[in-house]
Amino acid sequence: MTVQQQPNSFRTGPDERGHFGIYGGRFVAETLMPLILDLEKAYNEAKADPAFQKEMNSYLTHYVGRPSPLYFAERLTKKFGGAKIYFKREDLNHTGAHKVNNVTGQIMLAQRMGKKRIIAETGAGMHGVATATLCAKFGLPCIVYMGAVDVERQQPNVLRMKMLGAEVRPVTSGSSTLKDAMNEALRDWVTNVADTFYCIGTVAGPHPYPAMVRDFQCIIGNETRAQMQELEGRLPDSLVACIGGGSNAMGLFHPFLDDRSVEIYGVEAAGHGIPSGQHAASVAGGRPGVLHGNRTYLLMDDDGQIIEAHSISAGLDYPGIGPEHAWLNDMGRVKFLSATDTEAVAAFQLCSQLEGIIPALEPAHALARVFDLAPKLPKDHLMVVNLSGRGDKDLASVQAWLEANKK
């Protein structure tokens, strides 16, 4: 893809119809159209309301536990002998991942709109857990759609959601993973239009979701900017984050998009390797198409049929990517890399053993690329990796993978 002419600012999107360049949009059934127009209106009003922002910030401080630390990973830095590696510790948030930032905003918005029933899709279960958590706190019924394959491989999160009072509905259509959970959540929404709020977990779906979820996640990048200023007296030199749909990445990247000195890397899941065809790298191995309400990079065949993604990480196992990421890729502002299952598991182990931090398999993909970017960079290069979630949920998967791949 050739790099297109650069805009004055990368932070002005989307346009009023929800487009980031050719990406984004509102490709939904007519039944849902009035609902997303309502949502857009309600969100714009809430965004402009200082009371809404104030209340949200209060929950983020006292319930979620923000700000999350910006932590200097000293032993990893020493091991690789190059860039100074910092972790943005989203794993330390209540519920154990960045997902809760967005859910806090959306559940407050749902209440503002008078919605009485919350539905969500989840892959790894972190978004499901965050949604179940906020629903418990505010006394709202919560239904989480989760691919049957993911229900199996992320049992700890299924148990957490159930304990929190949510109903987990396993989805067996299609590939029984995240994309199918999203189809099923959309079917629920089409059926229960009057009282239901669909809490989407990533920067994808029809407008206004990509922009709204991004805005709720931007607290990650905004804090990072202030914290780095305090620790090092300047901006970071590079940012690295894993990308499934891309909400943790967008939250970190967006506040820095117009700081041209900051290099930005998104890391997709390469599964068994891009050439194998069994991966979840939509930018590296896909092309623009339309799914789940937006135009973006998708994995598909010559007939436009969606191909099942593969990744060891349930949270990255999705055949698409948020539309704003697709645009930032085409603009050349974000550089997309990928990491295989094998590389992610190795990074998972190394981070656990050198830093005493068990990362989720999702950010382990970002770490895998940090480990080969960092050694090539000077010692004064400041690199921030978004440690988007904790890895307790993945211990069984990693153990099984290690058993199966014993040399």
Add this chain to the structure above:
Amino acid sequence: MTTRIEKRFAALKDEGRAALVTFVMSGDPDYETSMAIIKALPQAGADVIELGMPFTDPMADGPAIQAAGVRALKAGQTLKKTLQMVREFRKGEAETPIVLMGYYNPIYIYGVDKFLVDAKEAGVDGLIVVDLPPEEDDELCLPALKAGLNFIRLATPTTDDKRLPAVLNNTSGFVYYVSITGITGSAAPDAAKVSAAVGRIKKHTKLPVAVGFGVKNAESARAIAAGADGVVVGSALIDALKKTLDANGKGGPATVEAVADLVTDIAKGVRAAGTVAAE
């Protein structure tokens, strides 16, 4: 320019009855059987044929149509083959309108301009693309109208009077009223409510209004036909088809017969309703 769809609805209005619009998935359970079903539909009483274009992720469809799409894709159906089926159907049938129904991505990947040329040439009369609301009219709706195809839009119970003009603008051929909020094949619609909704839509348009979602048999078809210009039946036909498949999902002459028999039965229901909504 008058399309086959417009001619057919006008003729039925003169006849004083509603149209029976039948939905089947192209390539379900395989190309040959599906072809035979489509050829049998006009004889059985179908006035308009809606032909599904299978897609891996049919977000607005219930289990029956989802499964039909999976069967078709497994049997190797593609958009190219669906157009080939229309071409073959047209060799022996010049009158019955064909509407292709599905999701946007396969068309987008085929290439919109090329698709419209090929569809028109094959003998397609209209398109229903579920995930293209009026907000995305530039994508396919406007080019399709320019190419001489009808673009049929769904109106739903959530489409209020304020929004109806936007939905009806650029809609042609007929309006497809989705009688319930929900996925295809769900709960049966309430005939009185449907009739009222059709009346509401007719205040905004001269186009015929066909009603779908939840029509299962001759009786429900009759009830809906009494208050609309057309009745759409889909999931029920697919259920009938599915019952004839063997353990390997293979169909045969019994498959074609089962679908044709149900269409014949439902057509009687539609004809029994006579004219009510025409004026």
